[in-house]
Amino acid sequence: MRLVFMGPPGAGKGTQAKRLAAAYGLRHISTGDLIRAAIQNETPLGQKAKPYLEAGQLVPDELVWELARAALAERHYDHFVLDGFPRTVQQAEWLDELLRQVGRPLQVVLNLIVPDELIIKRLSRRRVHKITGENYHLDFNPPPPDVDPSLIIQRPDDRPEAIRQRLEVYRATHEPLEQYYRACGLLVDVDGVGSMDEVSARIQAVLKAQGVLTA
Numbered sequence: 001m002r003l004v005f006m007g008p009p010g011a012g013k014g015t016q017a018k019r020l021a022a023a024y025g026l027r028h029i030s031t032g033d034l035i036r037a038a039i040q041n042e043t044p045l046g047q048k049a050k051p052y053l054e055a056g057q058l059v060p061d062e063l064v065w066e067l068a069r070a071a072l073a074e075r076h077y078d079h080f081v082l083d084g085f086p087r088t089v090q091q092a093e094w095l096d097e098l099l100r101q102v103g104r105p106l107q108v109v110l111n112l113i114v115p116d117e118l119i120i121k122r123l124s125r126r127r128v129h130k131i132t133g134e135n136y137h138l139d140f141n142p143p144p145p146d147v148d149p150s151l152i153i154q155r156p157d158d159r160p161e162a163i164r165q166r167l168e169v170y171r172a173t174h175e176p177l178e179q180y181y182r183a184c185g186l187l188v189d190v191d192g193v194g195s196m197d198e199v200s201a202r203i204q205a206v207l208k209a210q211g212v213l214t215a
């Protein structure tokens with residue numbers, strides 16, 4: 001399976017990508033996670049990416065591509081679900097070119113649609129585990145009681161000012177990318193409003209309708 005999740009920050013890309021990865025043995029490739037790990041490990045790439053991430057801006061294409069390409073190679077350019085990548089037409093073109101070369105083109109780009117008010121609710125109450133990176137929501141998916149609360153943190157870019165900034169960046173960049181994938185016939189809109197299970201069921205239905213899932 002070769003899938004991409006697109007959608008605004010907080011749409012539920014990570015949540016749904018993890019579920020698909022667990023169900024079908026896919027590599028979940030989140031460029032946000034890869035960038036945060038590079039920053040944590042103080043790699044040269046992480047040091048270059050840090051100011052962009054902290055400002056809620058997109059990290060330069062070349063840096064993100066280096067991380068995404070290496071992750072794709074680990075599973076021989078198959079069995080992956082991309083989350084938060086591509087975010088620019090340049091990234092999409094590089095990805096297409098690489099997958100064309102290896103004869104494994106993308107099958108579907110799932111475009112999660114969620115209105116802004118709900119995004120703010122989801123992001124402002126999102127919490128992450130400092131070590132495992134596990135994703136929680138204080139109301140909809142609270143951390144279990146046996147998890148040490150001091151390890152549950154809010155991402156700095158999930159504070160209100162940074163959320164607004166990221167939404168603006170999204171609005172300014174997503175349209176050309178959507179058009180790009182619509183023109184390729186790969187883009188399928190998925191309503192991201194509703195419970196996590198409801199959204200999962202919609203995604204399953206799309207994958208069946210597109211012939212990606214046969215069962």
Ligand code: ADP
Nearest residue numbers: 009010031032052053057058059064084085087
């Ligand atoms: P979100 O939960 O908002 O979708 P991510 O964890 O995917 O956030 O991304 C966090 C930050 O990492 C982004 O605001 C951006 O700075 C950087 N980033 C992640 N993926 C990309 C990408 N494909 N291109 C450029 N920057 C990226």
Ligand code: ADP
Nearest residue numbers: 010011012013014015122126136137140195196
């Ligand atoms: P993204 O990867 O698109 O930024 P996440 O998957 O991290 O989004 O989801 C953002 C927040 O909203 C997280 O705290 C997550 O637990 C929560 N969340 C995700 N999907 C839903 C849903 N369908 N209903 C309620 N909360 C959700």
